[in-house]
Each structure stands twice: as structure tokens, then as C-alpha cells.
Amino acid sequence: MDTAMQPDVLVIDDLQKHFGGLEIMRGVDLTIKQGERHALVGPNGAGKSTLFNLISGEHRPSGGRIYLRGQRISGLKPEQISRRGLTRSFQITNVFSRMSAFENIRIGVMARHGIRFNLYRRIKPMRAINDEAHALLQQVRLDHRADNLASDLTYSEQRALEIGMTLATGAEVILLDEPTAGMSRDETAYMVELIRQVTEGKTLMMVEHDMSVVFGLCDRISVLVYGRILATGGPEEIRSNQEVQSAYLGEEEEH
Amino acid sequence: MRYALIAILALLALLIIAPPLLGTGWQYALINALIAALFAAAFNLLVGQGGMLSFGHAAYFGVGAFTVIHLMQSVEYGDIPFPTVLLPLAGAAVSLLCGALAGFFATMRSGVYFALVTLALAELLHSLAPHWDEMFGGEAGLSSMRMPSLGFTFGSTLEVYYLTLSWVVICIGLLYAYTRTPFGRLTLALRDNEQRIRFMGFNAHGTKIVVFAISAMFSGVAGSLMAISNETANYSVFSTQVSALVVLHTFVGGSTIFFGPIVGACVLSLFTFVVSGVTHSWMLYQGIIFVLVMLFAPKGIGGVIQAHIEQRHALPWKRLAAPYALATLAGLMVACATVFVVQSLEIVLSREYAAAVARTGEYAPYTVFAREWQVFHPFTWLFPVLLLVPGLYLLRRAFARIQTLWDKDDDDDNGDIAAAPRELMEGGH
Numbered sequence: 077m078d079t080a081m082q083p084d085v086l087v088i089d090d091l092q093k094h095f096g097g098l099e100i101m102r103g104v105d106l107t108i109k110q111g112e113r114h115a116l117v118g119p120n121g122a123g124k125s126t127l128f129n130l131i132s133g134e135h136r137p138s139g140g141r142i143y144l145r146g147q148r149i150s151g152l153k154p155e156q157i158s159r160r161g162l163t164r165s166f167q168i169t170n171v172f173s174r175m176s177a178f179e180n181i182r183i184g185v186m187a188r189h190g191i192r193f194n195l196y197r198r199i200k201p202m203r204a205i206n207d208e209a210h211a212l213l214q215q216v217r218l219d220h221r222a223d224n225l226a227s228d229l230t231y232s233e234q235r236a237l238e239i240g241m242t243l244a245t246g247a248e249v250i251l252l253d254e255p256t257a258g259m260s261r262d263e264t265a266y267m268v269e270l271i272r273q274v275t276e277g278k279t280l281m282m283v284e285h286d287m288s289v290v291f292g293l294c295d296r297i298s299v300l301v302y303g304r305i306l307a308t309g310g311p312e313e314i315r316s317n318q319e320v321q322s323a324y325l326g327e328e329e330e331h
Numbered sequence: 332m333r334y335a336l337i338a339i340l341a342l343l344a345l346l347i348i349a350p351p352l353l354g355t356g357w358q359y360a361l362i363n364a365l366i367a368a369l370f371a372a373a374f375n376l377l378v379g380q381g382g383m384l385s386f387g388h389a390a391y392f393g394v395g396a397f398t399v400i401h402l403m404q405s406v407e408y409g410d411i412p413f414p415t416v417l418l419p420l421a422g423a424a425v426s427l428l429c430g431a432l433a434g435f436f437a438t439m440r441s442g443v444y445f446a447l448v449t450l451a452l453a454e455l456l457h458s459l460a461p462h463w464d465e466m467f468g469g470e471a472g473l474s475s476m477r478m479p480s481l482g483f484t485f486g487s488t489l490e491v492y493y494l495t496l497s498w499v500v501i502c503i504g505l506l507y508a509y510t511r512t513p514f515g516r517l518t519l520a521l522r523d524n525e526q527r528i529r530f531m532g533f534n535a536h537g538t539k540i541v542v543f544a545i546s547a548m549f550s551g552v553a554g555s556l557m558a559i560s561n562e563t564a565n566y567s568v569f570s571t572q573v574s575a576l577v578v579l580h581t582f583v584g585g586s587t588i589f590f591g592p593i594v595g596a597c598v599l600s601l602f603t604f605v606v607s608g609v610t611h612s613w614m615l616y617q618g619i620i621f622v623l624v625m626l627f628a629p630k631g632i633g634g635v636i637q638a639h640i641e642q643r644h645a646l647p648w649k650r651l652a653a654p655y656a657l658a659t660l661a662g663l664m665v666a667c668a669t670v671f672v673v674q675s676l677e678i679v680l681s682r683e684y685a686a687a688v689a690r691t692g693e694y695a696p697y698t699v700f701a702r703e704w705q706v707f708h709p710f711t712w713l714f715p716v717l718l719l720v721p722g723l724y725l726l727r728r729a730f731a732r733i734q735t736l737w738d739k740d741d742d743d744d745n746g747d748i749a750a751a752p753r754e755l756m757e758g759g760h
Binding site: 132133134153154155158159163164166170171172173174175179180182183184186187188191192193194195196197198199200202205241244245 | 511514515520524
């Protein structure tokens with residue numbers, strides 16, 4: 077997709093984060109366009125997860141600003157950011173393990189409808205909520221597992237559930253943290269297809285180590301090295317970038 | 332589901348019909364069991380559903396009790412007209428407020444720190460109460476009288492029983508309805524993964540405060556009923572024992588199942604009522620039950636019952652009958668041996684017995700199980716061994732058999748149920 081003409085959805089401006097004396101983010105500037113699939117790559121310890129934590133509100137930035145559709149979100153709490161339309165998944169599978177797959181999704185749908193402190197209605201007859209949860213479950217191809225506990229799903233099913241939960245909140249901007257980590261080749265291919273389908277029309281930002289996934293799925297790629305963006309561009313641009321080659325890609329290929 | 336409804340209605344009918352036929356002692360025991368059941372159900376909202384283990388829930392139980400005692404005094408002196416039947420509403424309101432306030436601070440932390448904050452808050456009240464005469468009546472506590480209302484005099488234990496039963500049934504019904512609401516589902520999600528609900532747009536702290544406050548509110552109703560029944564309350568309602576007892580009831584019953592804690596509270600309170608009348612060692616027996624349940628049926632009595640209900644169609648009941656009967660028999664043998672040893676030691680090591688020995692210079696025979704035993708006769712000590720060793724052996728055999736029968740008919744797609752037979756191991760005590 078040509079996203080160059082699209083409006084900016086997420087703007088990160090000179091973002092800094094230090095833990096004590098340790099500088100993790102050393103002035104990150106990054107702009108994500110509406111509707112693009114943007115990969116964040118970089119060597120271990122580059123600060124990819126920290127950047128996600130800063131955007132999604134887990135940590136407060138030490139400096140700099142983050143804007144979501146022009147509104148400042150840096151410094152807000154995770155739930156406030158989520159309600160403004162940005163949701164993330166997690167590197168480690170992070171589901172409600174003792175609830176059914178269906179209920180995992182339904183909690184997300186409740187969030188989307190702003191149902192938070194409802195103690196006076198039964199949830200069973202709430203058609204809209206239940207139908208929507210079923211539809212989403214179908215979308216992530218888990219409808220046959222609806223009544224199974226999340227902890228009983230296979231690893232890749234749990235990852236698909238993760239994505240379903242992220243979608244359920246109705247977020248327009250989705251951050252996925254290594255959605256194919258630990259998966260077999262087949263599972264990875266399946267997951268890439270799934271992500272491609274379900275993020276249609278939404279803005280996606282993902283951390284990913286698997287370069288074939290990155291080059292196959294994403295419109296633009298940013299390379300994060302030691303708390304700074306080394307380069308941002310399309311797959312071809314990044315592949316041919318000398319600096320990136322030496323800092324990251326070459327090193328990856330040696331493994 | 333329909334069977335569950337029938338079972339509940341049958342139990343309810345029994346609870347309505349039976350008590351007039353019982354003596355006041357049993358009526359009083361049933362009142363206490365009902366109160367314990369409500370307290371455990373309220374506590375389990377926080378622990379089992381919200382995933383927050385409190386060690387200081389006596390605080391909200393006690394606040395409910397003292398609120399009602401104050402209100403009863405005002406009614407008694409004619410200051411305020413307030414119907415006796417509605418007194419628990421006042422206890423509920425004040426406990427809700429206290430729960431919201433305490434919950435605001437306690438839920439800032441989770442796990443051990445949460446437990447310690449709740450413990451500290453309850454201990455604060457426990458140490459403050461004996462020194463605050465106007466509020467808590469000092470060490471003696473406060474007393475009042477139940478006033479007649481709505482045509483009931485509330486003079487008899489039976490009338491108090493029915494008042495308690497009504498409130499407990501309504502409150503447990505409400506607590507069950509809670510689990511069916513969107514917020515009830517959110518509570519479970521909170522237990523499973525607090526971080527995730529924050530990133531899905533929920534205010535986790537706010538959610539936890541509400542869960543805490545509602546749990547405190549229903550605990551307050553239980554405390555109110557206790558105050559109405561006893562017509563008195565003193566600082567000991569805030570004690571760690573009260574907080575610990577509800578933990579015990581909840582976990583023996585099984586905190587992962589809604590009705591578990593209710594079953595646990597009823598079973599243990601009635602057990603205490605019966606056994607404490609017979610022996611001083613009742614707390615030891617209670618402790619043994621707790622340890623056995625935790626070791627062999629970690630999901631509690633309720634968990635064992637639930638596993639059976641879920642598997643009722645898959646289980647080969649006819650083939651299970653024999654090993655179940657054997658397990659019961661063997662369990663009784665082991666229990667008899669244990670009780671014999673405990674009771675013998677209780678008598679022989681008592682101060683009275685030592686005094687008798689010093690006075691007469693003889694070790695007199697003592698009575699257990701309606702028979703006389705000589706302290707130094709070999710058979711006295713051989714008897715429990717003869718029960719215990721074959722008992723344990725048969726128990727192992729019976730449970731090995733039960734386990735194979737359970738495993739054979741398991742659908743292996745459900746890890747929960749596959750684990751059930753192991754939990755049943757030697758759970759028949």
C-alpha cells in the first residue's frame with residue numbers, strides 16, 4: 077500500500093528514557109502513517125520492547141513526546157491510551173488463562189463498548205457483545221476452540237488469541253510484540269496471513285526478528301540500534317542500506 | 332443446570348422445614364453456619380474471583396457487627412425507629428464505605444503486600460477497639476436487645492434463624508448474580524491478568540477497589556447477622572482468628588468454585604459445633620482436615636464434588652461403587668485410629684489424670700469409644716496400629732483402583748478434569 081500520502085497516526089518526537097544512569101532511549105523520532113504496517117527491528121538490547129512500553133504507557137518517558145492522531149499520549153496511563161485507540165499485544169503470551177477463549181475476547185469487546193462497571197445486567201443476553209466476540213473469534217480462526225480454557229490452547233493458538241484480544245478493544249493502532257516468536261515455519265506462515273487479514277484497514281506496528289516476516293508483511297521498516305532510529309524506509313531501501321547491513325542484518329545472517 | 336436448581340430448592344426446603352424440629356442448640360449452630368457461609372462467599376469474591384488474598388477480612392465483618400449493635404441500641408432507647416429485619420442494610424452500607432476506603436490503599440499493592448496491608452488494617456482495629464469505649468465498648472464490648480418488628484418479636488432463636496436464613500439466601504443469590512454480570516467477568520479477568528486488563532482499557536485499580544468494597548459489604552452483612560443473633564459484639568470480632576477462620580472455610584471448601592466456600596463453611600462450622608462439644612482437641616481435628624484437603628484435594632470439597640458432577644456421564648459408577656465403599660471403610664479405620672490416639676493422649680496427658688496418678692500412685696484405666704483401656708497394656712497401643720496399617724494399605728489400593736477407573740473414561744482434552752483423580756487421592760477422610 078502506498079502510505080506516503082496518508083496522515084500521520086503516531087508521531088514520536090525526541091523520545092528519551094533512562095533507568096537510573098542507563099540510557100535506553102536516546103532521542104527516538106518516528107512517524108507512523110495511517111494504514112501502514114510498520115516493522116521495528118534491531119539487535120537485542122536495542123530498546124524495541126522499551127519503545128513499545130513507552131508508547132503503550134507501561135513506562136513514562138524521561139523526555140520527548142508521543143502523539144496519537146495529534147493528541148499527546150505520553151505520560152498517560154495504559155488504560156487511557158487504550159481507550160484512545162492504541163492497543164498492544166505482548167512478547168510473552170499474556171491471556172486470561174483460566175477463562176475460555178471466547179471470554180478472553182469478550183473482555184476486549186466489553187472494553188470497546190465502554191462496559192466497565194456494569195453490575196446490574198446479565199452478560200448472557202447482551203447480544204451485541206456476544207455476537208461481536210464470536211465474530212472476532214472466527215476472524216482469528218479460533219471459533220472451534222471457543223469454550224476451551226485459554227491455558228488449554230496450543231502456543232500458536234494462544235498467540236492468535238492475543239491478537240484477537242488486541243483487535244477486540246477496537247483499536248485503530250495495533251502494536252504487536254514478536255507475534256511469531258517461538259513458532260515453527262508453518263505456524264509463522266499461518267500467523268503472517270492472519271495478521272495480514274485482521275489488520276486490514278488498521279495501522280500496525282510490530283517488533284519482529286524474522287526478516288522474512290518483516291519483508292513479506294510490512295510496508296516500512298525502522299531499525300532501532302542502541303536507543304536511536306538508524307534508518308526508516310521501505311523493504312528495498314532497508315535491505316540495501318549499508319549502515320543497516322553492518323549494524324544488524326549482516327550480523328543476523330551469520331547465525 | 333436443572334438438577335442444580337432442584338438440588339438448591341430441595342436444600343432450601345430442608346433449611347425451612349427442619350429447624351423447628353431441632354433444639355435451640357442446633358438452631359443456633361445453623362445460624363452460625365449460615366453466617367459463616369455468607370462470610371466465606373463474600374470473602375471468596377475477593378480471593379477466588381478477584382485473586383486478592385486478604386488476611387484481615389474480620390475488619391469488615393466486625394464493622395458490620397458494631398454498626399448494627401449501635402443501631403440496635405439507638406432503636407432500643409427509642410432514638411431512631413429502624414426495623415430489626417432491615418438492620419443488616421446498615422451494616423452493609425458502613426462496611427461498603429470502610430471497604431472502599433481500605434480497599435483504595437490495600438489494592439495499590441498485590442500478592443503478599445496486599446495480604447499484609449489487609450492484615451495490618453484488621454490488627455489496627457483489633458488493638459484499637461479495646462481502648463475505645465464509646466465506639467467499641469472497651470474490652471467488654473457492646474450489647475443490645477432485638478426489638479420486635481413487622482409482627483415478629485425476635486425473642487426466639489427460631490425467628491432469628493429465619494431472619495438469618497432470608498438474608499443469607501438473598502445475599503448469596505446476589506453474589507451469584509454478580510458472577511453473571513459483565514463486571515463479574517471482568518473480575519475473573521483481573522484475577523488472571525491484571526496487566527492485560529489495563530492494556531485493554533480498564534482501570535485495574537478502580538476495578539480492584541470495587542471488588543474489595545463489595546466483598547467487604549457482604550462480609551458486613553454477615554457481621555450484622557452475627558450481632559443480631561448474639562445481641563452483643565466485642566473487639567474479638569476483629570481478631571486474627573476470625574480472619575483465619577474464613578480463609579480456612581474458603582480453602583477447605585474450594586476457592587475456585589462459587590459454592591465451594593459455602594460448603595466448606597457449613598461443613599466446618601457444623602463439625603466444630605458437634606466435635607467441640609465432645610473434645611478439647613477439635614481445633615487439632617480441624618487442622619488435620621485442612622492439611623489433608625490442601626494436600627490431596629487442593630480444589631477443596633467443592634472441587635471434588637464438581638469433578639464428580641462434570642464427569643457423571645463418563646464415570647463407570649457401578650464399577651466405582653466397590654472401591655468407593657472400600658475407601659470409605661478404610662478412611663473410617665484410619666480416622667478411628669487417629670481419633671483413638673488423640674483422645675487417649677488428651678486424657679492421659681491431662682492435668683486431671685496427672686493429679687489422679689500423683690494422688691493414688693496408679694495409672695487408672697480410661698474410657699475411649701465406650702470401652703476401658705489400660706495405659707500400659709500392649710493392646711491399647713496395638714489397637715490403633717491394627718486399624719491404621721491395614722486402613723492405609725486399603726486406602727491406597729482403593730484410590731489406585733479409583734484412579735484407573737477415572738483415567739480410563741477421561742476425555743483427555745481437558746487438563747482440569749484429568750487432574751481430578753489425583754486430587755481425589757485419599758481425600759475421603
